[in-house]
Every structure is written in C-alpha cells, then in structure tokens.
Amino acid sequence: MNAPERIQPASAIGEILVSRGLLREQDIEPIIERQRSKGEPFGEAAIALKLIARPDLDAALSTQFNYGYLRDGQGTLSRELVTAYKPFSKVAEQMRALRGQLMLRWFTGDPLQKVLTVVSHQPRDGRSFLAANLAVAFSQQGQRTLLIDGDLRKPRQHALFHTSHSAGFAGILAGRAGLEVIENVPGLPGLRVLPAGAVPPNPQELVGMPNLADLLEHAMEQSDVVLIDTPDASTCADAEMMAARTGAALMVTRRHRTPLRGASEFTRRLQDTGVALVGAVLNDG
Structure with a gap:
C-alpha cells in the first residue's frame, strides 16, 4: 500500500496568516481540501481561493524563513530600499x-x-x-x-x-x-x-x-x-x-x-x- 500523500499542515504559514488576521480559523479546512485535490502548497491554495493576496503570502514566507521583507505601510524606512x-x-x-x-x-x-x-x-x-x-x-x-x-x-x-x-x-x-x-x-x-x-x-x-x-x-x-x-x-x-x-x-x-x-x-x-x-x-x- 502506498503511503498517504503528505499535505502541508496549516502550521507554519497558516498560523502566521491567522495570527496576523489575514485568515480565519474556518478558512483552514477549505484551503487544505484544495491543497489535497490540486496538489498545491498551502499558500498557493489560499491565493487560488482568494482568501489572501500574493503580498500576504510573501510576508508570511519571509517570517517563516527569517527573511527581511517589508510591506508598504510597514515601518518608516524609505521606499528607495x-x-x-x-x-x-x-x-x-x-x-x-x-x-x-x-x-x-x-x-x-x-x-x-x-x-x-x-x-x-x-x-x-x-x-x-x-x-x-x-x-x-x-x-x-x-x-x-x-x-x-x-x-x-x-x-x-x-x-x-x-x-x-x-x-x-x-x-x-x-x-x-x-x-x-x-x-x-x-x-x-x-x-x-x-x-x-x-x-x-x-x-x-x-x-x-x-x-x-x-x-x-x-x-x-x-x-x-x-x-x-x-x-x-x-x-x-x-x-x-x-x-x-x-x-x-x-x-x-x-x-x-x-x-x-x-x-x-x-x-x-x-x-x-x-x-x-x-x-x-x-x-x-
């Protein structure tokens, strides 16, 4: 018997998005369902369902991988950066x-x-x-x-x-x-x-x-x-x-x-x- 397909949990990216108020707890299940059916990463599935925007995912990924990334409206640094x-x-x-x-x-x-x-x-x-x-x-x-x-x-x-x-x-x-x-x-x-x-x-x-x-x-x-x-x-x-x-x-x-x-x-x-x-x-x- 083949091992069941491993689905990316809602843990890392999902928790970050929920903690920032960009996703609701009830959004997680439909995202995982699409993830399972389409074979998409969690974040891409959330974007496809129009629950988050691309900048939301980019910001969450930067947090997950400790990658310095600033969104418009965040901080006071010059936009020349x-x-x-x-x-x-x-x-x-x-x-x-x-x-x-x-x-x-x-x-x-x-x-x-x-x-x-x-x-x-x-x-x-x-x-x-x-x-x-x-x-x-x-x-x-x-x-x-x-x-x-x-x-x-x-x-x-x-x-x-x-x-x-x-x-x-x-x-x-x-x-x-x-x-x-x-x-x-x-x-x-x-x-x-x-x-x-x-x-x-x-x-x-x-x-x-x-x-x-x-x-x-x-x-x-x-x-x-x-x-x-x-x-x-x-x-x-x-x-x-x-x-x-x-x-x-x-x-x-x-x-x-x-x-x-x-x-x-x-x-x-x-x-x-x-x-x-x-x-x-x-x-x-």
Missing part, C-alpha cells in the same frame, strides 16, 4: 546577483576581508542607493551586516533608514560618541546602520583619525559584512582615503553620466595605493 520592500523585483534580483559575485570575489570567509568601501567618481551615480540596497540583500542572506555612512559631506543613509542618532560616524571619529550610535534596523534582522551624524567642518581630517581603525576592528569582530558609503571622488579625497584604510572598493558608475577618463584616473589612483578593486557596477541612465 527596493530590496526590502520589493524583494522579488528586477532591481532586488540584480542586487542578489551582485551580492553573489562579491561573495565569490571578496567576502569569502577570510576574517581580513569583511570590509568593502563603495565609491564613485561623480555625484548622483547611485552609490548610496546601491550601498543601502546591497546591505539589505546581505542581511537577507543571514549575514550580520553593518552599513556605515562614511559620506561626511552630503550623507544620505540617515534619510533612507530614518536613523535617530545625530552623533553617528563623525561623532565616533571625533571621540564624542561610542558604538551605541550604531542602530538596528526594524524589520530587517541582522542589519545595522551607522549614520554619518552631523556634517563636520573637517571631514577629511576626521577620516584620517586613529579612531577609524578601532571602529573597523570592532566592526569586523561583530559583523560578517561591512559596507561603507563614501562621498564622490570628484569633489574630495575622502573616498580614496577611506578605501586605502579598508583595502577594498566597489566602483559605481552611471551610463551616459560618469566620464570615462575621470573614472579611469580614480581607479588607477586606488590601485596605486594598494586598494583591491573588487568590482564595478554600471547603473542605467
């Missing part, structure tokens, strides 16, 4: 592909290869957007991820993640703040953000402070992946200095905007100082 709000979109898939390449080329498990500086030659090349969404993608993979806003001139990460601390990265470098200004991101397990803090009058001098080495040492002890956003290289040398301190960089350019000559010269300067250029990203126009 596409990887968090639309994890099944084309942009999110591209971020996961980039994450995979970086895991092969840099984040290989070597304890000395945990920090990557995200750089660009021009402003508005999409560097901060990429750094933020890439950080979300790494955290979704289960990596303990720290995103540092190292742009002490025109910082953006505090606006994307709605951080609360005003001291931030600048405060730590100046010795006015401690590691308590590093913030967990609600709804995205494993992701922490260190905002830039108040814009200082001496950003380049702060980047050269010894406190940066102490911060990076702590970051590597407490994280699997550390990404550092930086200002564009066309207006200051901060990004070069930061990349030299971390030893590795990811170059971000934008189609029809970033001048090839400027980007090439910046790349050469990075390599001349011993920085490993781990990869380059070309954003669409």
Whole structure:
C-alpha cells in the first residue's frame, strides 16, 4: 500500500496568516481540501481561493524563513530600499546577483576581508542607493551586516533608514560618541546602520583619525559584512582615503553620466595605493 500523500499542515504559514488576521480559523479546512485535490502548497491554495493576496503570502514566507521583507505601510524606512520592500523585483534580483559575485570575489570567509568601501567618481551615480540596497540583500542572506555612512559631506543613509542618532560616524571619529550610535534596523534582522551624524567642518581630517581603525576592528569582530558609503571622488579625497584604510572598493558608475577618463584616473589612483578593486557596477541612465 502506498503511503498517504503528505499535505502541508496549516502550521507554519497558516498560523502566521491567522495570527496576523489575514485568515480565519474556518478558512483552514477549505484551503487544505484544495491543497489535497490540486496538489498545491498551502499558500498557493489560499491565493487560488482568494482568501489572501500574493503580498500576504510573501510576508508570511519571509517570517517563516527569517527573511527581511517589508510591506508598504510597514515601518518608516524609505521606499528607495527596493530590496526590502520589493524583494522579488528586477532591481532586488540584480542586487542578489551582485551580492553573489562579491561573495565569490571578496567576502569569502577570510576574517581580513569583511570590509568593502563603495565609491564613485561623480555625484548622483547611485552609490548610496546601491550601498543601502546591497546591505539589505546581505542581511537577507543571514549575514550580520553593518552599513556605515562614511559620506561626511552630503550623507544620505540617515534619510533612507530614518536613523535617530545625530552623533553617528563623525561623532565616533571625533571621540564624542561610542558604538551605541550604531542602530538596528526594524524589520530587517541582522542589519545595522551607522549614520554619518552631523556634517563636520573637517571631514577629511576626521577620516584620517586613529579612531577609524578601532571602529573597523570592532566592526569586523561583530559583523560578517561591512559596507561603507563614501562621498564622490570628484569633489574630495575622502573616498580614496577611506578605501586605502579598508583595502577594498566597489566602483559605481552611471551610463551616459560618469566620464570615462575621470573614472579611469580614480581607479588607477586606488590601485596605486594598494586598494583591491573588487568590482564595478554600471547603473542605467
């Protein structure tokens, strides 16, 4: 005699949906009946019966597998965090592909290869957007991820993640703040953000402070992946200095905007100082 077909119980997904008020207890039985007759997963059967919508199932699955995923209306984070709000979109898939390449080329498990500086030659090349969404993608993979806003001139990460601390990265470098200004991101397990803090009058001098080495040492002890956003290289040398301190960089350019000559010269300067250029990203126009 053949063993009876195993039907997915209403436990994991069903319990999550019921606990959120998206399903009623009396909905479970018809879902299981359809599941048995059609051979569908529990969630797909519930959608077919029009008891839940696709976003409801996606959110429940993210909870079941501890996958950071935010629904519209949940939290106060910027909608520019596409990887968090639309994890099944084309942009999110591209971020996961980039994450995979970086895991092969840099984040290989070597304890000395945990920090990557995200750089660009021009402003508005999409560097901060990429750094933020890439950080979300790494955290979704289960990596303990720290995103540092190292742009002490025109910082953006505090606006994307709605951080609360005003001291931030600048405060730590100046010795006015401690590691308590590093913030967990609600709804995205494993992701922490260190905002830039108040814009200082001496950003380049702060980047050269010894406190940066102490911060990076702590970051590597407490994280699997550390990404550092930086200002564009066309207006200051901060990004070069930061990349030299971390030893590795990811170059971000934008189609029809970033001048090839400027980007090439910046790349050469990075390599001349011993920085490993781990990869380059070309954003669409």
